[in-house]
Amino acid sequence: MARKLFFAAFSTFVVSGLVGFAAQDEEPEYTISEVMKEAHKGGLLKKVSEGKASDEDKAKLLDLYEAMLANDPPKGEAEAWKKRSEAIVAAAKExxxxxxxxxxxxxxxxxCKACHSEHRP
Ligand code: HEC
Structure with a gap:
């Protein structure tokens, strides 16, 4: 009996875990607005351009740009957005x-300017 209960609880746990995982897969980790605030306003990219970025800064920046790529643009062609974001992700990986x-x-x-004029509402 106790075993059965345990099993029921365990499968619920597994199922909700999987659902949670699937949902995470669909929703990008950050919104575009969050990426802009952290990477650009927050100065991560500036640190990179000044050669002051730590490995953690670089990893964080890649995370942010990958999330940006996973988002749909609020304005403009999805295809152009993808191309632009992919180039940024590729450079961050390098x-x-x-x-x-x-x-x-x-x-x-x-x-900044080129992308904003095309994709920023
Ligand atoms: C690949 C396209 C792209 C690039 C490159 C880009 N942006 Fe953006 N940015 C956007 C989009 C799209 C929005 C609007 C997001 C929204 O409202 O959902 C935005 C919004 C912003 C915002 C407002 C964020 C907020 O919600 O408060 C700031 C600040 C910003 N960008 C700064 C920059 C700076 C600085 C650069 C260059 C270093 C830059 N962005 C490069 C696409 C881009």
Missing amino acids: LIEGKEGASDKLTKAVN
């Missing part, structure tokens, strides 16, 4: 790998 010129590549890929 930065983590320590590739030469990666920080220049990243700061160029993150074109």
Whole structure:
């Protein structure tokens, strides 16, 4: 009896865990607005461009940009958004790998004005 109860509780736990996981998979970890605040207003990208970013800063920045890519743009073509965001994610990955010129590549890929005029409502 106790065993049966335990099993029931255990399967509920597994199922809700899976549902939670699936939901997380669909919802990006951060909204675009959060990415902008942390990466841009918060100065993470600036640290990178000044060569002052720690490994944690770089990892966080990649996390943020991956979430940005996973979001749909509030305005403009989804395809253009994807292309732009993918270039940014790729450059952030190169930065983590320590590739030469990666920080220049990243700061160029993150074109505030161009992206805002196309995608910011
Ligand atoms: C890949 C496209 C893209 C790039 C590149 C980009 N932004 Fe944005 N930004 C957006 C979008 C889209 C919004 C509007 C988000 C919303 O309202 O949901 C936004 C909003 C913002 C906001 C307002 C956030 C808020 O909700 O308070 C700030 C600040 C900002 N961006 C700063 C910057 C700066 C600075 C740069 C360059 C270093 C930059 N962004 C580069 C797409 C981009």
